[in-house]
Amino acid sequence: xxxKEAAPAAPAPAPAVPEPPRPAKRRRAWDxxxxxxxxxxxxxxxxxxxVPFYWILLFALRPAGSTSLVPWPMTTAHFEKVWTDRGxxxxxxxxxxxxxxxxxxxxxxxxxxxxxxxxxxxxxxRGFMLALLxxxxxxxxxxxxxxxxxFAELRMINSLGSVIIAETVFQLPLSMIxxxxxxxxxPYSLEEAAWVDGCNRFRAFRVVVLPLLRPGLIAxxxxxxxxxxNHFLFALMFLNNQEKQTIPVGLNTLMSAxxxxxxxxxxxxxxxxxxxxxxxAFIQKWLITxxxxxxxxx
Amino acid sequence: xxxxxxxxxxxxxxxxxxxxxxPRRLPYLLIAPAALLMLGFIAxxxxxxxxxxxxxxxxxxxxxxxxxxxxxFTRIFTEDPLFRDTLVFSAKWVFVxxxxxxxxxLALALIVNQTFVGRALGRxxxxxxxxxxxxLTSAIWVLLYNSQTGITxxxxxxxxxxxxxxxxxxxxxxxxxxxxxxxxxxxxxxxILILADLQSVSKDxxxxxxxxxxxxxxxxxxxxxxxxxxxxxxxxxxxxxxxFNNVDLLYTLTGGxxxxxxxxxxxxxxxxxxxxxxFGYASALTTVAFVILLFCSMVYLRLSKFGGEK
Numbered sequence: 001x002x003x004k005e006a007a008p009a010a011p012a013p014a015p016a017v018p019e020p021p022r023p024a025k026r027r028r029a030w031d032x033x034x035x036x037x038x039x040x041x042x043x044x045x046x047x048x049x050x051v052p053f054y055w056i057l058l059f060a061l062r063p064a065g066s067t068s069l070v071p072w073p074m075t076t077a078h079f080e081k082v083w084t085d086r087g088x089x090x091x092x093x094x095x096x097x098x099x100x101x102x103x104x105x106x107x108x109x110x111x112x113x114x115x116x117x118x119x120x121x122x123x124x125x126r127g128f129m130l131a132l133l134x135x136x137x138x139x140x141x142x143x144x145x146x147x148x149x150x151f152a153e154l155r156m157i158n159s160l161g162s163v164i165i166a167e168t169v170f171q172l173p174l175s176m177i178x179x180x181x182x183x184x185x186x187p188y189s190l191e192e193a194a195w196v197d198g199c200n201r202f203r204a205f206r207v208v209v210l211p212l213l214r215p216g217l218i219a220x221x222x223x224x225x226x227x228x229x230n231h232f233l234f235a236l237m238f239l240n241n242q243e244k245q246t247i248p249v250g251l252n253t254l255m256s257a258x259x260x261x262x263x264x265x266x267x268x269x270x271x272x273x274x275x276x277x278x279x280x281a282f283i284q285k286w287l288i289t290x291x292x293x294x295x296x297x298x
Numbered sequence: 299x300x301x302x303x304x305x306x307x308x309x310x311x312x313x314x315x316x317x318x319x320x321p322r323r324l325p326y327l328l329i330a331p332a333a334l335l336m337l338g339f340i341a342x343x344x345x346x347x348x349x350x351x352x353x354x355x356x357x358x359x360x361x362x363x364x365x366x367x368x369x370x371f372t373r374i375f376t377e378d379p380l381f382r383d384t385l386v387f388s389a390k391w392v393f394v395x396x397x398x399x400x401x402x403x404l405a406l407a408l409i410v411n412q413t414f415v416g417r418a419l420g421r422x423x424x425x426x427x428x429x430x431x432x433x434l435t436s437a438i439w440v441l442l443y444n445s446q447t448g449i450t451x452x453x454x455x456x457x458x459x460x461x462x463x464x465x466x467x468x469x470x471x472x473x474x475x476x477x478x479x480x481x482x483x484x485x486x487x488x489x490i491l492i493l494a495d496l497q498s499v500s501k502d503x504x505x506x507x508x509x510x511x512x513x514x515x516x517x518x519x520x521x522x523x524x525x526x527x528x529x530x531x532x533x534x535x536x537x538x539x540x541x542f543n544n545v546d547l548l549y550t551l552t553g554g555x556x557x558x559x560x561x562x563x564x565x566x567x568x569x570x571x572x573x574x575x576x577f578g579y580a581s582a583l584t585t586v587a588f589v590i591l592l593f594c595s596m597v598y599l600r601l602s603k604f605g606g607e608k
Contacts, residue, residue, distance in 0.1 A: 042409055116325040128333065131336065142584040169335050201324075266441060288493055
């Protein structure tokens, strides 16, 4: 903190002295480290990261009973078994439905709330912000029983709607804070200029602000999708019907069987990983910019 | 914080024509969906947990249900050794996990923040476990730790260790085994957040430091670390709360065993409510856990002087 505040003060006398031209040999950038200091630790860490991925791929692709360390001869038998016999086809559909619905609900509701927090002063704003922060300390896992009772009352047990609502609710607070920070970074004057040009507030928001929020929307939306895709306790509690279960619940069922079918478990794991890995590859670059713009600096 | 809020809003310039909705009501309309959802599905359940904590409430033994006063709480603090054991394990788990994740995450972020050939691919690969769920992490590490076909078999082939070792079912190895599995997934979280914050360090500071003859270690200590301070405090806190509350991984990887040696307090609570149907007692445990969490967070934020001097 001190450094940051001191920084603008320090260069104050500087402008009087014109900066001397840099000597050419200063080419070596300040942040340049010896190559081995980068590649060696990175390589070691990559082994730690990638071996588990390779392991599951190996078990999914090699025939049952094989102990070979390369997936050859290759087989798709595990995938076929898991997809049809163990119901992962159905689970996959359910998970996609939950993930996409959570994504849209979270983004829409958080966008509206985030806009209000960024652009207006209203009476309950401070209290509302405090509630958002406090909700971070509320463990969803510990609210399972009352949540179950609420959904039972609403006759939503065994309906994907219960899981969608629960996932959305627990995604909302952080998403809203994140998006409101993004909206704050868009100058209000841009919107006001659009009003002068005859846009109403909604149209001004849609035309001027929304396109600038792309990194934030991608960060929030992909978070919501990945979290709901991965999360498991709500689906485990609220969906008893096999037809309605999601992929993580299916994986858990495979794992808690008396004799675990390792090939099927591995294939199920790959199926669980594919969508999030695709999402991740797509958003990875946005994630860094998204966070540095929105999350960390209040 | 308070002054900042007061200063931040300059008096709004007089507007020509009010936009369609009356701005007085608009903010309330905008937060209404979020507020209603959170009231219904967070605030109400929290209140009902507080309410149940004062009652005997067990759907399988309805004849005993009724108001219990503080009985549940006395039972927690005087008659329940499991409460203390699981709380101690939770603290150990959170402390070790968050500490190691921060250390490795910081190092990783500093490395992939450098410019080098293959950086984009390197980043994508080391960050990728972030997207993997707790259950899938368990599945992967169950395969790795399997006593027959897991990694120990191949290590034994090479002459390291013995055949048939199962790290997850031995009380002396289960803790490090679970820690490593959770690290695999948790380190990228810190790395991503810290890398994001590293983007905003002014390069001028480093150049100035270089001119002053400060080495790379000094630059890290006096420029990078102070800059990252708030991000580190916030992310460790969020992560600690998350690690405390999250039960996915331990529930599926060890199930809290062997012999209850990896049961965290939330896992114990889940078992108490889901398996034993003792909702009243589970609610009292939840209340205690919530208070402990809130208290520790306050102390942490105060001690770490979050946000600089007031």
